[in-house]
């Protein structure tokens with residue numbers, strides 16, 4: 001089973017293509033308005049592209065554009081289930097009938113559909129709720145039932161639209177554990193704003209910005225070696241981009257930085273370096289040796305746990321509050337960020 005997708009929607013400035021292998025779980029991340037819902041809508045069939053072509057397991061979902069024979073498969077024949085932020089259960093049906101709904105409407109006998117529904121309810125640890133009506137369930141319980149209902153339809157591709165977003169923070173981890181288990185046997189695409197969802201559920205990540213894919217790769221690599229500022233911010237890393245030099249890299253502003261670790265392309269090629277904000281120091285005068293010093297102006301000071309994030313336009317340092325007080329810095333103060341060569345990792349921009 002493979003899924004191939006290519007679609008453009010001009011009025012939304014959306015132009016994305018990618019493919020997915022059998023059993024792969026792909027996380028889709030990106031800022032608000034990036035095009036994540038547009039992507040899910042195109043795949044599930046609630047939106048039609050201006051041009052493009054998508055195939056699931058050899059079955060054409062849509063085909064449009066010049067030189068292509070127009071194909072449009074309605075949502076219910078695509079072999080795709082969508083799990084939304086809200087459980088959206090049928091209020092008048094019991095939990096069992098809600099989960100059996102997919103199999104029953106595809107012509108399976110009621111008894112067989114109920115057997116399948118019980119199997120899926122057990123799979124999501126919700127067997128005890130089968131006689132209840134949706135109004136008698138908590139948000140977390142209802143979302144479990146929605147997972148069972150989505151899986152009972154035996155989709156070739158499961159779409160998840162921020163499935164944890166509407167849940168209380170204390171029930172999300174249990175649902176995340178359930179999803180981790182059931183997604184092992186599924187091909188799935190999960191839209192999320194949460195890096196933890198991507199780390200725990202996805203083999204691969206794409207980041208969409210302005211309707212284009214700006215990152216695509218295995219989850220760990222994308223977050224450890226981000227190319228895009230949005231991804232770097234999500235991963236809690238500073239990323240500097242520049243040209244590879246024998247010592248490290250030279251930024252576009254001409255600052256020469258020594259970087260001790262990592263592998264990058266040839267001298268003169270484009271590269272990036274990632275540095276944790278907790279590995280960055282701040283001083284209010286230029287360091288005497290001038291090494292690895294980035295001049296900046298503070299744009300923001302924000303509390304982060306027991307540290308304070310001292311932020312400039314594209315760079316940040318996490319410092320203890322007492323140190324921030326000693327430095328006597330505030331928004332608008334000119335500072336120098338410094339870091340040890342060994343605390344940064346360099347990598348090729350064309351990974």
Ligand SMILES: Nc1ncnc2c1ncn2[C@@H]1O[C@H](COP(=O)(O)OP(=O)(O)OP(=O)(O)O)[C@@H](O)[C@H]1O
Pocket residue numbers: 011012030031032033034035036037038039
């Ligand atoms: N119904 C619509 N009609 C016209 N344009 C739309 C419509 N829905 C979204 N858009 C536009 O398409 C672009 C992509 O929006 P989309 O909803 O796909 O982003 P998103 O990544 O899902 O954002 P969010 O994280 O805020 O949900 C945006 O520029 C948005 O304004």
